[in-house]
Amino acid sequence: MSGRGARQQVWERRFFRRPGPGRRPSWGRSGRSRRFGLRRRLAGSFGLVAVLAVVLTVFLTFQAGWRAVTHLDPHLAALVQGPLAQGPEVSPAGTLATLGGSEGEALRQIFRDFGRSAGQAGILASVLAALASALVARQIARPLVRLEDAASRLAGGERGVRLALPRANDELRTVTAAFNTLAQGLERQEAWRRSLMADVAHDLRTPLAVLRAEIEAMQDGLNEPDTPALARLHAEVLLLARLVDDLRTLSLAEGGALTLHPQPLDAAQTLRTLAGLFAGRVQEAGAALSVDVPPGPLLLQADPDRLMQILHNLLDNALRYGLIAEGNEPPLIDLGAAQEQGRVRVWVRDHGPGFAPDALSRAFERFYRADASRSRDPQGRAGSGLGLAIARALAEAQGGTLEAANHPQGGAVFTLRLPEA
Known part of the structure; x- marks a missing residue:
């Protein structure tokens, strides 16, 4: 086998794993990766929103602080208004850089401290937001993971699957309750199907046994094929025909395929x-x-x-x-x-x-x-x-x-x- 063919087989085994019975292809990801994919997406989305909110808050707070300082100190306001009057292209940061003297240095130091504190607060808030979002995503994804496991077991033929209802009265509790109802209905239908097959076999066995006994007795010469014997055989055949007709009628009626002329x-x-x-x-x-x-x-x-x-x-x-x-x-x-x-x-x-x-x-x-x-x-x-x-x-x-x-x-x-x- 060539090197290219070997690499192709390795690539296929890695990214297209053959699924076992009752399982779908994993497409290069393990079952655990698929389980935690929703959790990662939720945590990443919440964390991104939290980081953007913190960045926007820091920027707006910095602008508010700049306006507050220049408003409280008229002397600094005069120093600032001079460079800003040159045109809208002059920014607050550029104004701070052009200020001279002790007042300018003090103002720059104030905003450096303010920026450092705001950055630290933003980093801390981002970390806390990421942790909180991961916790919330885990709480949301955990019932879904249990539902996936229970659905797999249910598809595998296990009919006694039941899930504990979440404590919170929300949509996840409703979905879990609906799954339990579905599993209970499937279990009842499975029991009914087994009972139906046993009952049908029993009701077919009885007339067939009578027919067999009567026919064998006639073949052995124990009974004569006279009118009463033929009447008994005819009655059992009618019972078999009635049973088959009733089963067909019941199946058509319950399946909505019965032709009606109201x-x-x-x-x-x-x-x-x-x-x-x-x-x-x-x-x-x-x-x-x-x-x-x-x-x-x-x-x-x-x-x-x-x-x-x-x-x-x-x-x-x-x-x-x-x-x-x-x-x-x-x-x-x-x-x-x-x-x-x-x-x-x-x-x-x-x-x-x-x-x-x-x-x-x-x-x-x-x-x-x-x-x-x-x-x-x-x-x-x-x-x-x-x-x-x-x-x-x-x-x-x-x-x-x-x-x-x-x-x-x-x-x-x-x-x-x-x-x-």
Whole structure:
């Protein structure tokens, strides 16, 4: 290798260091140099401003002293006014040089002492200003350095990073608090992602295991491929298809990529239609369904298919978890709608046990079931565990809200609010 090529490689290794994983090129500076670059710039800027301020102060003070001395001593003023009258090009320093006698020497000595004292004061003030600016710059840069370290750790996959808040209630405290909130949100999202993958795998594993067992039993001659066996296989395939469709719908709704066709709809007529569609299932479950709507039209703005999907999921949840009879009466499910301050409020209420305190905050989590043993409705239909999460995502995609609560008189109530048409 030639000498020029060797020098080129040395130059590249020095000024273009190869970064490690998760790090940017340092461009010839170490990480420590980059960290203290802001501190040096702040200290240098503050020190320069302090030096300029001291120089300006000394100059103006020297001028003020010159005027004061010549004003207090008329004899010296007469001596000074003579040379100054020759023209504006004659400066105070030149005037002092032309003065003769003991008065001139005394005046020159006064201003020499004054200049020496002012210079010493200026040097001392500059040093103090530089020290003070360095201290202030260090206090400003220290939280930023901690933020840089924490951001690097966060980018490296460490999710438990938290920073102590600065004592001063300023912008640095606000930025640090925002970083802690970001780190907490990322940690929560990471935990949710791991839980989601585990839940999806679990919900896919169950029907796949049933399908495998049924098919292997048929292959071994243990079960006949008759109509009941094929019906069981068909039901598990439908569950898999429903789970995949629900995951896709939820992803589109939360990502804002869902195609919607909002139009004016009559909430009262929609609830009556829903009650008619669920009449058979409600009767099979031994329950009763009541509809409380105003006599006239109650218009809201929503996509008809997505609105029906929301109400379908809410009513399906009520049939799955809220069927508890009161005495000799059949279990009751209430549907209703009313106008509320520019919005239309629709509710679905059951008369069951309601939500437990810890389950209420998790009602809309994916794959969460308040009662794991109730994964199927009274008719044996399996659920994907995504119904309520999809309902809330669809409501928010249409500019509405969906809330869950325990009714004061018992049972759980879901309240859907959509814009009025």
